[in-house]
Amino acid sequence: MSMFNWQMVDPGPGQPVAPNQRLPWGKTIGIGAQHVVAMFGATFVFPLVMGLDPNLAILFSGICTILFLLVTQNKVPSYLGTSASFVAGVAAIRAQGGDSADVTGSILVCGLVLAAVGVLVHFSGTGAIHKVLPPAVTGAVVMLIGFNLAPVVANIYWPQDQWVALLTATFLVFAATLLPGFWSRIAVFLALIFGYLVSWLFDAVFGQIHSITGSSNGKEIDHDRISWAGVKAADWVGLPSGTLSDGVSVVHSPSFSLTFILLVLPGVIALIAENTGHVKAVAEMTGDDLDPYMGRAIGADGVATALASAFGGSPTTTYAENIGVMGATRVYSTAAYYVAAAVAILLGLCPKFGQVVSATPGGVLGGITVILYGMIGLVGAKIWVENGVDFGDPVNLVGLSAGIIAGIGGVTLQITDDFELSGIALGTILVIVYFHIVNRGHRRPDHHVGADDVTKVL
Structure with a gap:
């Protein structure tokens, strides 16, 4: 039977829909749209903070999600959004004078390493990984990746607009913890909207701000918090194009440096942990034995990361936000993920939409990253606690x-x-x-x- 022949079902509210099943196409499209909203915030924030193009990131997130589903034979429902595991390494590369081509070249090598790990796991099982990377080690590496990013927030994003950053961070804290169900899962997306509105209001009430910007090299200048000049000039339909802030083309060939590769290579450990945890979580939710697909999932994410980086895109990973959508809806259908991937590809082919995201004020990013980076670090502690280290x-x-x-x-x-x-x-x-x-x-x-x-x- 073709893996694209989903059994059509229409159960009552709260009844599960298995990966090989689907709701009527109208409802499936609705669920797919929820997955896009859930992944949206983080998938766009992390390319911005890495200095890469968010439009290209969402385009490849859709392409790579389809690739992941094909490699795992539609057994592991998952969306591949932008990975945060390389953000600290990218910051270190740029601090040492590397440009975007150095960034994507280093991440491409990491993707190939992850793909090789996936092949190893597929044929030999997960025992070797657990032996070399037990929870004590994995937790420590994830922790130092997250906390290493503290200077990025303090020196780059927060100073651009401290009050917008503080308000955005406060909103994100309350949204993630107090909003019900699905709304808390998209707290980052809601914080982006909130921060945008606050920045627009501050521009209208207080006028320009005198601070650094992402392109002023630490020099304080007078500037609007929000500038949509790029939005007005962008086309509605087209491939991602233009140049990044460091002068490298949005779509570019990667460069390779051993020094820079070593800076981001620890991110592979975090991706192994993320993919392993994702597959186990999905298996628990669906009741399926997904251990035989563990290697496929890890390898697929590695190939996806390498593919995206080869064109200047952002690294990928399985997304916990979309696990949240499945937990809330109990719809595990992989058909919904194909819909989500198609929507992402369409958004990636809209340059005007990408420019809206690229215009996100630095203060908004400061408020979001001060929490997200801390959460990455605390995930390391979570690994320790859950495994009784x-x-x-x-x-x-x-x-x-x-x-x-x-x-x-x-x-x-x-x-x-x-x-x-x-x-x-x-x-x-x-x-x-x-x-x-x-x-x-x-x-x-x-x-x-x-x-x-x-x-x-x-």
Whole structure:
């Protein structure tokens, strides 16, 4: 039977719809539209903060979602939106003078590495990954990726408009925690709209602001919070085009540098954790055994990331926001994801729409990223808690500590005149190496580290 022959059902409210089933096409289109709204906020925010084109990002999110569904044979309902796992590495690349071609080239290599991991998992199972990357290590790497981004918020986005940033962050906090059901799942999208409206109101009431902008290289200038000159000039229909803020074409060929590749390579660990968790979550919701498709899911995300980066697009990952939509609707039909992908592709082919997103005020991004980046870091702690990582065990406490501080603090190890390891790359290496070194030694499971032990270490 073709995997595109969905069984048409129309159950009552609250009744599940399986991946190989679909609602009538009218309702399926409605569910697909919900998936687009759910992924929208984060999928557009992260290309903006990485300095890449949001229109190209949403275009490839649709293409890559279709690719993912095909590789997983329509067994794993998922939307591939823009990944946040590479944001810190991208910031480090740009801080060292790299441009957008260096960014996409480094991410492309990471995508190929992830695809290779997927092939390994498909043929040998997940045991090797769990052995090399146990929850203690994975949580530490995810944590240092998120918290490494704190200076980006403090130095780039927040100073552009601190009051809009504060109001937007406050709105996002309340929207994500107090709004019911589906609305809380699209809190980032609602915060974008809210921040836009506040910025427009401030422009009307207070006039121009004197601050830095994303293109003023830290120099304070007078400027409107919102400028739609690009929106007016853009076409309604067309392929993504133009140049990015660093002068690189929106659609461009990637460049490759070992130094820059090492800066973003830790993001692969986060993507492995994200995809594994996604497949397990979907399996629990649908009641299907999806372990045989774990390798396919990881590999498909890797190929999708490499494909998007090859044209200058953003990296991809499976989206928790869309799991939220499935949880709220109990509709797991992959047909709805094909609809969502088609809508995303259409939006990606509307340059005017992309310019609206690109005009997002810096203060709005400051308010959103101050929360999103913190959430990325705390996901690492969530991995520890959910897997019962015991920090009374010195293997965990001591084995992970140096890597976390080196990664978050931006410690640098100069190896040659032209090559160094720093920040996330160095932190990840230290986390993995130190953890496994002490883990292979003599362990004392009954020994718990207290204040006296820390004093002895010092």
